[in-house]
Amino acid sequence: MAEFRQEGQLGVERRAMLTGTIGAAAMLGLQACAPASGSRPATLRAPSRRTALVPIRISRDQLIDVKCCIRPLRAAGPNLDVETVGDALVIHNYGHGGSGWSLSWGSADIAVGKALSVLPREIAVVGCGIIGLTTAVMAQRAGLKVTLYARESIQQTRSFRASGSFTPDSRIALAEPAGPAFGELWERMARFSWKAFRTYLGLPGHPVEFGDSxxxxxxxxxxxxxxxxxxxxxxxxxxxRPQxxxxxGHYSxxxxxxxxxxxxxxxxxxxxxQPHVRRSSQMIFNFASYAHVMLGEFFERGGQFVMRDFARPADYAALPQKVVINCTGYAARDLWQDKTxxxxxxxxxxLVPQPDAFYSVxxxxxxxxxxxxGIVVMNNNPDMGEMLGVGDSMELPNVADIEKGLEIMAPVFAPGFQAQG
Known part of the structure; x- marks a missing residue:
């Protein structure tokens, strides 16, 4: 994979580590010896007892919003390449499919490491979705002065229209174009992000938490x-386009x-x-509180936010910062003419938030x-699998699909449901 596996880029990584990069790992205490991939000890089961759950209210009157977003799938995986535009060094960090939230910290760790390889004092980050904001904070933690350029704050970005759960290999790449080496890179990003998100557990507002699924x-x-x-x-x-x-590719x-x-x-x-049920614990992100915490840290560390739109790559060369991390997500398709x-x-x-019914189904x-x-409702065609929505750039919501999903879910909370108590 050209963006990370080339010998030259490996050299960038080594130099970055020598300058204390990926320094965020030390600051966050994120480096730890990981067990062999895929290994897990035998499961110990507690004595059986029925779980007490409050039924979720799924009537149409509880529906308060419908959001639509476009996920940027790149066949070879996220673009983490480095290039020069005029006298500016541009590090790309976009194209994460449906895994942008989940891989945001690990992806930022790599991008910031490459930026630090040239020993800048300050950098620019373009884009204020979850990838851009995380990258900006990661750069600050590494000691850099950061100016964040974006046409909108995170609350108006596509990132805020996602579902908000840990799905690190959701449409992240196509197996053949990404190649066999991509799995190792993906694992590095996923493990780093998982540990980073866990540092937000228990904070006021619950920016990150676990729930039963x-x-x-x-x-x-x-x-x-x-x-x-x-x-x-x-x-x-x-x-x-995949057919x-x-x-x-699947890497979980x-x-x-x-x-x-x-x-x-x-x-x-x-x-x-229903007679057949499986339960797990799911990491979820609460957008409002998470954005509040991240923006708070960004500004407390002296970050500057400049509202600006970019029409062409050459605009990056006009910035006063000569190291730029490009985190423009789906917008990079037009801005950088990245038709991949x-x-x-x-x-x-x-649906209206229902804190007493805090679980997923x-x-x-x-x-x-x-x-x-809120309660996120998704109605997906199971026969389409990962192909659902591929090639569709229409961002207008379709309320009828959500209403149909509520009808399908109604039998779950029929009289056979064992309510609390």
């Missing part, structure tokens, strides 16, 4: 496989040892009317994720 089914739950369909003769290499699920097994895994519930434990970015449409509905093609800032 239940997967429900009317039939035994098995892992769905997506074998290549020989009838589909086109692929990314021939069409510039089937088998083209996507590499961090199985640190991420909670789903466990089946016995009949005695199961509070739902493939739009992937996503949509979420938001997945049933058929619908998911409900209860968070401090």
């Amino acid at each position: 239940y997967q429900l089914s009317d039939t035994p739950i098995t892992r769905r496989e997506w074998p290549a369909d020989p009838a589909i003769t086109q692929n990314f290499a021939t069409s510039g 089937q699920n088998s083209e996507f 097994e590499r961090i199985r040892d640190i991420v909670p895994q789903a466990q089946p519930l016995s009949a005695e434990e199961n509070p739902f009317p 970015i493939i739009p992937v449409r996503g949509q979420t509905g938001w 997945r049933y058929r093609n619908v998911s409900l994720t209860s968070k401090r800032d």
